[in-house]
Amino acid sequence: MANRAVCRRIALGMIIGVISALAIAPAGAGPIALELLEPRYRESVFEGWRSFQTSFASDGVACIHCHPRHAEMEDWAPSYPKAAVFDGTPYRVKGLAEVVGEALAIHTDLPPNRRDLLVGDLVSFIAWWGSGTAIKATPPRSTPAGDMALLHAAEQRGRELFETALECTHCHAIRKESRKGSPLASAAARFPRHVTEAGMVLPLTGFLRWHLKTHGISLRDEVALTDLAAFLTRLSEGEIYWPGTRERKGAGK
């Protein structure tokens, strides 16, 4: 009788462990279950999902028409910032939000202010599809040498901004084991997320702009913000991408 009770407890513990492990979603197991997302980020994901499948163009075409397999988006968010170019746009390192904005400019008939309203939620949706995979700050081998060089230069400029121009090291450590301030080793893997103090869901570059402003620094240059984001993403290389969360969850590197 006692043995049966023990067996039942062990079995129950194993079942709970398996369910928890599935809920935490180890790397590569697909996006985080929607019910596990922070509620306001989840709302942003739903809005982005709706926009992704709605046409804002006179030809009736929506994002889903040319990107019909959601699973293809798994690699997108965790690989930004990176060098990206559309025909007629600048060839440089860009964050996902900037690329989505350029895509909307090309493929919709919306004016700039309306496009801007869609970008945040679309980024939330795309980022959610990349959740559970590892941050890929190093592009694949088939990436052009020119793109690699641009990314490397952006990361270097970002580091200089972090350490020298903006003096972030006063409050933030780079390495996890440092005792100073809050370590940023996995910060980039948590965005976009709802920022309580800002009252909205922000991508990494948007958060940096807001965060610097709270410290009296007005940095509107998109290139500089992207450089900073590139440096922070390099620090998070290999971390499991878990947007919409503040704390690190699941297996790390």
Place this chain on the structure above:
Amino acid sequence: MKVCRIALLVAFLTLCACEDKREDAGKRKIPIRISGRVLSVNGDPIRGVVALEKGRLYSKDYRWGGWVKDGAFSVRLPEEGDYGLHVYATGYIYHPTAIRVEERGENFFKFTVPPNPAPEDAPSLSHIEFRKDEDEGAVLIRLQAKDPNGNLSHQVLAVNPEAGISRMLSPDSFIFPWVKNYPDGEYTATYAPEGRPFNREEWIFLAADNRCYTSPLLQYPFSPDSIMASHAETKDAGGNGFGDLSLPEQGRRIFQDNCAVCHHPDRTETKIGPGLKGLFGRERTPVEGIPVTDENIRRRIENGGDKMPPYSHIEGERQDALLAYLKTL
């Protein structure tokens, strides 16, 4: 002393010359072949062409090209480096990718291209002519290009897959480098065969606009009847296409791609949306509480609902297939 200085200078200059030669030897260009697969979203092999730019994507320096036949392409390039690779097929949007080609690399690239969702908005070409300059040996290629929305891109191209080349045609008027929308009208390019006999039947002509819509690919005799089809006419490519599957099996795949993230097909419990097991055996839908009819389910799929995004892109036969699958649950 003076002789020694002169000798030293000569030796130094000789050394510099030798170093240049060694560098040149190190930079000797070794031809490389790249290859790849191009499939439709349903996994069917595509027929079309590829065109490659030298350097970064959208450098507008189109030089090389090749066939995409039975979903496969293979193009010879002069050296390793960065290239912009474009895939074109009639009825499909064009697919641009920045690639790095390595001398000892695998150099294999795989693409999936979706169909053009707005064929009536694609650009078109007409009046394709060739004029030989007997003295120079060059051939002037001329055509008319137009786009119904005025957003023609720089990609008005002539591709000769047999010769492995591609060329960009230019408009008559001057175009600033930053201009995105190219004008409708006449486009020309001069092609120097360089010893290879000129054969108009080898050429494929196409245009793409700034929304990625591709014109029909035109091959000789360049009439509306000579549009290059994007799929093989026979099924010698092998394998079962999506269209060969039963309707419910097609629907199952559509369900997996679009619906399964929120709906269980094999139970009634809620995932994000309600489980759909036995849906068509119920009187009313689980959330709205409206009668379960084909019309109501189709409307739900097209328009979405409170938390459900619209799926108006699942239409026509694909919607029929999805409904056929839902009825098996």
